[in-house]
Amino acid sequence: MTIMVQESISLSASMENDQELLISWFCVIGMIVVSWSSVERSIDQCVHLLHKQNPLKCKPMRLAGKFDFISNKLPDQLAKQYKIESIIKLTKNTVQIRDVCAHGVLEFYDKNEIKIGKVVGKDKEHKIEIFIIDRERLNKSAENLIALSKKWNEIVSTLSQKN
DSSP: OEEOGGGGGGHHHHHHHOHHHHHHHHHHHHHHHHHHHHHHHHHHHHHHHHHHHOTTSOOOOSHHHHHHHHHHHSOHHHHHHHTHHHHHHHHHHHHHHHHHHHHSEEEEEOSSEEEEEEEOTTOSSOOEEEEEEEHHHHHHHHHHHHHHHHHHHHHHHHHHHHO
16 A cells, blocks of 8 residues: 555554553664664674685675575575475564564554555655554564574584585
8 A cells, every 4th residue: 555655643642642662662662673783793694604615606785685595505405404495484584574564654554553654665655664563573673583583593503614
């Protein structure tokens, strides 16, 4: 769904009225944004360590390229041990929520859900796509990032021992 930017102005009144509820949403959003940094660092370390073993190409810079590189260069035994395709899939799904939270604007919230507007970057017109995220899904994304951080760190640790 898309809306015009002017429609987001009405949120400021409700932000003043229910600070406690707003803070509860911002705590989870902040956790998601900050937790992503640990996951991303570990992904970058995996790429670096795998690239040291296979320095034929330039290191990938975009996240999708990093996932492809890791999938192709991680030894089969480790890929199976860590279920790398499953980890990559969960990371891709979770990073979408992080992207919306980090780059979007809160348009609406109540106790059950939030609506975040994010500019559609590849469109010729200035459009805002609205993402509706319920509390359960947002909390699950935060939990996923904590688990993913641990899994990616384990992979980095294993790769570091091999280098």
